[in-house]
Amino acid sequence: MTAASPHAAERFRVLVPPLLDDAYSLAKWLCRDANDAEDIVQEAAVRALKALETTSVDRPKPWFLAIVRNAAVTWMARNRRKDLAFAGGLDDLDALAPGDGNAAADPEALLIAVQDGERLRRAMAALPPPLLEILILRDVNGLSYRDIAEAAGLPMGTVMSRLARARGALARSLKADP
Amino acid sequence: MSDPADLRRLRLQAALDGELDAANALAFERDLAADPALAAEYRELAAVRDAVRRHVPREAAPKGLVDAVLALAAGEPAKPARAAPPPASRARGWLALAASFAGLGFAAGVGLTSLNAPDPSRAVAGSLVSDFARASVAGQPFDVASSDRHTVKPWLAGRTTVSADIVDLAAQGFPLAGGRVAIVDRAPVPTLVYRHNEHMAAVTELPLDAAGARAEGTATIDGYHVARWSDADLAFVAVSDMDAPTLAGFVAAFRAARLSHREESGKR
Structure with missing residues (x-):
């Protein structure tokens, strides 16, 4: 392996540094560990630099976050985190649950619960990873549906239903026990 | 469904x-x-x-990580982002891979340090934020309203000393809304206004030798987010009422589009 070409290095310096906060936040939620998140982002940066030898990028944010996501998935497969595995049995996640469409029986309970940041983060951590990643890409990284579909490699309809399931599950979990 | x-x-x-x-x-x-x-x-x-x-706000990447990533592009061997040595049991294949980006690189010219730079750049950012706030309140965010860069470019060219490089970001969700003239360091410079839903971002293009032009980083001034960066030929200040992650996405898209624009002109 040789050093990056000046061409790829210039692209890299323009595209990647502005996206590191987003990349780190995404990686940290996916792997649940600050140190591991640094490793994942650094690995993603190595992959990105290599890709920039041959690729020019129109939509840098979904492009780089897709690399971060894939680096996180590889990392989790390799580092014994089977509990956070992404693969398998997702079909049931892509249909909305029957209760998802019902407005709060007790809207007050929800409005009080969402004030509690610690409780909200716990409820998020309990979401299945495939739902959580879509929620993070939308509400933390601020991507549009189209960009999420690109970053996660999913059809837009799947993105929309997983996001709805994630938010529905959060609402139910916050309304349930304190 | x-x-x-x-x-x-x-x-x-x-x-x-x-x-x-x-x-x-x-x-x-x-x-x-x-x-x-x-x-x-x-x-x-x-x-x-x-x-x-x-x-659940977006978190800032730790400085060690940012430095390690910038070092990659400078052609330096990758260093672990954190000080503690990794446990030997872990697979660290990528570190070896990254280390092979060894050699005589050039120094990284771009850093994302925080914007506590000396006064001139602070003053420039402050005055551009005032421009942005005033333009928003007055409901007149641009002097020439057009989503067509072939209309905006000549309009600005006739009034400013910098030749504006206008990129089309409609496909990335940031259509061009228009352009206006800002006064920085007593010279008229082009400002491009892009839209995102009901929000706007105004990008001012400065010559590299303008006072305070070469600042890098992000800041929040009077509630508006400001991002600054410079490329080989120009320096940029973006002021926006978008949230910080969206502005970061806008800046990345803007820089990527300019880069491919330059690469294409280079080929011709």
């Missing part, structure tokens, strides 16, 4: 996320006004979304 109840919920959510086009948004607002159950559901989903945004 053909169940009407599912479709209703997905449409509600798309409305919440600002993903409906104008016609559908109008129809949705009518339904919302006429249907208390729908309105209650909307409020619930909005409460969850707002809580996530408030309690």
Whole structure:
């Protein structure tokens, strides 16, 4: 392996540094560990630099976050985190649950619960990873549906239903026990 | 996903996320006004979304990580982002891979340090934020309103000393709204205004030798987010009322588009 070409290095310096906060936040939620998140982002940066030898990028944010996501998935497969595995049995996640469409029986309970940041983060951590990643890409990284579909490699309809399931599950979990 | 109840919920959510086009948004607002159950559901989903945004902010990447990533592009061997040696049991194949980016690189010219730079750059950013606030309040964010860069470019060229490089970001969700002239360091310079939903970003292009031009980083001034960077030929200041992650996405898209524009002109 040789050093990056000046061409790829210039692209890299323009595209990647502005996206590191987003990349780190995404990686940290996916792997649940600050140190591991640094490793994942650094690995993603190595992959990105290599890709920039041959690729020019129109939509840098979904492009780089897709690399971060894939680096996180590889990392989790390799580092014994089977509990956070992404693969398998997702079909049931892509249909909305029957209760998802019902407005709060007790809207007050929800409005009080969402004030509690610690409780909200716990409820998020309990979401299945495939739902959580879509929620993070939308509400933390601020991507549009189209960009999420690109970053996660999913059809837009799947993105929309997983996001709805994630938010529905959060609402139910916050309304349930304190 | 053909169940009407599912479709209703997905449409509600798309409305919440600002993903409906104008016609559908109008129809949705009518339904919302006429249907208390729908309105209650909307409020619930909005409460969850707002809580996530408030309690789960985007985190800043640690400095060690930023430095390690910048070193990659400078052709230096990759260093671990953190000081502690990794446990030997872990697979660290990529570190070896990264280390092979060895050699005589050039120094990284771009850093994302915080914007506590000396006064001139602070003054420039402050005055551009005032411009932005004034233009927004006056409801006149640009002097020439056009989504066509072939209209905006000559208009600006006749009035400023910098030849504006105007990129088309409509495909990335940031259509051009127009342009205006800003005065920086007593010289007229071009400012491009891009739109994103109901928000705007104004990008001012400065010559590299303008006072305070070479600052890098992000800041929040008077509630507006400011991002600054420089490329080989020009320095840029973006002021926006978008949230910070969206502005970062805008800046990345803007820089990527300029880069491919330059690469293409280079080939010709």
